[in-house]
Amino acid sequence: MDYKQIILNNKEVLPGQTKTINLNIARLPSRTEIEIPVIIHRSKIDGPVVLFSAGMHGNEVNGIEIIRRIIIEKIHTQILRGSIIIIPIINIYGFLHFSRSTPDGKDLNRLFPGSEHGSLASMIAWNITNKILPLIDCGVDFHTGGDMRTNYPQIRADMTFKDNELLSNAFAAPFVINMPVMEHTFRKQAQKAGKSILVYEGGESMRFDDMVIENAIHGVKRYLNYLQMSDFIVSRSRYNYIKTTTWVRAKSSGMFRAVVHYGERVKKNQVIGIITDPYGEFEQKQKSPMNGHIIGLNNISIVNKGDALFHIGEEY
Numbered sequence: 001m002d003y004k005q006i007i008l009n010n011k012e013v014l015p016g017q018t019k020t021i022n023l024n025i026a027r028l029p030s031r032t033e034i035e036i037p038v039i040i041h042r043s044k045i046d047g048p049v050v051l052f053s054a055g056m057h058g059n060e061v062n063g064i065e066i067i068r069r070i071i072i073e074k075i076h077t078q079i080l081r082g083s084i085i086i087i088p089i090i091n092i093y094g095f096l097h098f099s100r101s102t103p104d105g106k107d108l109n110r111l112f113p114g115s116e117h118g119s120l121a122s123m124i125a126w127n128i129t130n131k132i133l134p135l136i137d138c139g140v141d142f143h144t145g146g147d148m149r150t151n152y153p154q155i156r157a158d159m160t161f162k163d164n165e166l167l168s169n170a171f172a173a174p175f176v177i178n179m180p181v182m183e184h185t186f187r188k189q190a191q192k193a194g195k196s197i198l199v200y201e202g203g204e205s206m207r208f209d210d211m212v213i214e215n216a217i218h219g220v221k222r223y224l225n226y227l228q229m230s231d232f233i234v235s236r237s238r239y240n241y242i243k244t245t246t247w248v249r250a251k252s253s254g255m256f257r258a259v260v261h262y263g264e265r266v267k268k269n270q271v272i273g274i275i276t277d278p279y280g281e282f283e284q285k286q287k288s289p290m291n292g293h294i295i296g297l298n299n300i301s302i303v304n305k306g307d308a309l310f311h312i313g314e315e316y
Helices: 059-071 092-096 120-135 164-171 186-192 208-225
Strands: 016-026 033-042 049-053 082-087 137-146 151-157 177-180 197-205 239-251 255-257 271-276 283-287 290-296 308-315
Touching: 016 120, 033 092, 033 120, 049 059, 049 177, 049 208, 059 082, 059 120, 059 137, 059 186, 059 208, 082 120, 092 197, 120 308, 137 151, 137 186, 137 208, 151 164, 151 208, 164 177, 177 290, 186 197, 197 208, 197 255, 255 290, 255 308
Parallel strands: 049 082, 049 137, 137 197, 151 177, 177 239
Antiparallel strands: 016 033, 033 082, 151 197, 151 290, 239 308, 255 271, 271 283, 290 308
């Protein structure tokens, strides 16, 4: 039987092998080499090649912890067929500096396909585009909400592309969101290469959220079961299919307090937050513009007019 070759940095991973191969990107000013460890496990039976990656933004620690859990629970080595490629931290620079971006101030996920001789971020994107994407068939990239913003566990995918809808439904995060891809993102680059990459979002930057992490681990097992790569025993999760999303923004500047929880179902015109001032002179109610679910929530207490407060998703 012919097996698809997996060769990275001139090192081949054979069926039945597990290897960690480092992608060398550049050096710090101290001359310290910065490398991206890539863990590859191949079962002895041929099958799909799946990528699980995290840390595209270095401060999104929930995704990194999800990958760590996949490793320590040996989920990747329990597969019955196929191969799994794991990248725990794509943006090593951002991780070292507790930062979303790279030291040159670039957002890595806006620079694909990258350049071999470009900025630091562009070089990382180039390596992922040219050395990782050609090896895989599909995968999941794990992300976290921004600073002071919490996302309820959700899968984001362009449902018009290839097998995205089936793979999203198989993963079965609490929310499955039809979301077109932005240019120059990893997801868009994968789509151009004919590869399906789902994005899992959950929690808040620089904070661990056990519920988010557990949801992801169960989703990974369901995803692998669907691809007939495993037979993990995992419960089937009910999910809400979201067709459109809307941000509710602050009508005034002031002190903000949410009166609903993320993940909660809300009705049109329901009061979901209150903005007040420090002097007790006014109180303004923020209402939901539609029926839907709170899929994202701003946890910051002081807001300016126009700040995003709630991300609401409308079901089909």
